[in-house]
Amino acid sequence: MPHSYLKHAVLPLLVVLATLGIALWLPDSAEHPAAQHPYFVFTALGVLAAMLAFSIAGMSFPPLGEAFARKAPFYAGVLSLFCLYNILTAKTALLPVLYFPSPDNIFGVFFEDMPFLLKCLAYSLRLLVLGWIGGIIAGFLTGVAVGFNRHVRYWVLPWVRILGPIPATAWIPIVLVCFPSVVSASAFLIGLAVWFPTTVLTASGIANIEKAYFEAAATLGASKSYTIRKVGIPAAMPHMFLGLFNGTCASFLTLVTAEMLGAKYGIGWYINWQKEMMAYPNVYAGLMVMSLSCFALLTLLFRVRNKVLVWQKGVIQW
Amino acid sequence: MVGGIAISHLGKRFKNPQGEDITALSDISLNIRPGSFVSLIGPSGCGKSTLLRIIAGLEHAEEGEITLDGAPIAGPGCDRGFMFQSHMLFKWMTIYDNVAFGLRARGLYREQAGRVDEMLGIVGLKGFEKHYPHQLSGGMCQRASLARALVGHPKVLLLDEPLGALDAFTRMNIQDEIARIWKEQSMTMVMVTHDVDEAIYMSDSIVVMTPRPGRIKQILDLSDLPRPHARSGDDFLRCRAKVLRILDYGGKIQKPEYAI
């Protein structure tokens, strides 16, 4: 069957059309402040256009069509949730109006405030990447040193155990005094949050390597440093990625808190600031940007991992 | 010819989890001629692996002396290849990279890259260079492991029950390959096995060991049998009966644990 995936596209299409119909023809409740334009309708139309484009592109490029067919039911589900939310807020005002703004107002933020949101995102990413990279490099080095060197293990591991579990944000009072700028202080906190799980899981990954691998390397004439590079570190990679994953999640958490330290811009800062202004549509828009960005970063991390760990059978899927 | 191993009055103790000393090997003396094929056989726990690991330099014996071509063995080295019971291929490397490991580790890869292909050809793994270990069968992994151990021209190849986990036919095929390699590359091989047939088929001499403490009970010399040895026939059966008698399994089965 050439275009059998098309039948999977029918359900999402119907859901989009129903969403559009309800948004356009059901009268709005008067309690919600009117948006400048029907932004939710714009968004739904955009989704409709994207779906049609994918369906048509899928006809001449089957892998795309199949990928779309696999994901289409899920997107239909997401869309019907938005439709339901639209009914509960804009149409009937069943939810408290102040805290649950209409989708028109939420999506309006993207149309009207996009440059500013992007600026905030860029600031957050800068902070995150600075801290994250510092944290994984430090974590990797500490973990490898603890894992392979008896003396480092003796002198350093207890400190890792005692200081590591403290949530990074608890260091704020000290970090603020010690660092010259808010940016460096925030980046340090994020780095700290990434460092701990990366260190611990790298070290435990190394500790759990089967001894016979090292023996095999020794009987093949490999030096200690060659063995660490080619046997120890690759063998500990699965654990390291687990640490990296935990660390990355911790870094998001720390980012939001760190941005309260007096940052100028940033997505966490934006959400917090808009909350204080009681601008809930902006809060929701900020949350959506944040969740999509975190999702994208984690997906990237898992892509990298799947590339690095092709040799592993049955890797955990993200 | 090189690859002669001289062992005299070797003793090795371990501490068990309760902290008590257990004697794994006691007063082991053995001379392994260069270029010979020696099997270590005996019931589980008699110290075969320990003896092999001491030859490899992976364990240190507290008592006695052990030399390779006259030089004391102090630690592991590339002059003694080792094949583990489970293949222990580096699962993050392709088969090619596994086989090339020894050369790369010693900085010889540039000059001897052809040796990797040669070894892969000898063990019949041409065409599987890019595969990862988990994509191959157990027998193929053991072949790759054999190639990896041989790539650097070791004087001695040590094999710790390398075929124990394989099915009977794969086992016989790889036995033949090992026998062929032994003949062509003229190296010393020491193999631990619990399979009497395998020991007779492959070996010049069979070292029969007994446990508690691990000792050599008798050394059987098969070097006057015509090569290649047979897997059946009068000579084979005579040897088999002899080995079983030395191990006290000649008549009725005495220890239920050994009645596989």
Ligand SMILES: Nc1ncnc2c1ncn2[C@@H]1O[C@H](COP(=O)(O)OP(=O)(O)O)[C@@H](O)[C@H]1O
């Ligand atoms: N690393 C070790 N620690 C403690 N005891 C060991 C260790 N290795 C071997 N042994 C003990 O030494 C004895 C001989 O073991 P091994 O050489 O593995 O026997 P075999 O290979 O003949 O089955 C056994 O009693 C075993 O429990």
Ligand SMILES: [Mg+2]
């Ligand atoms: Mg053993």
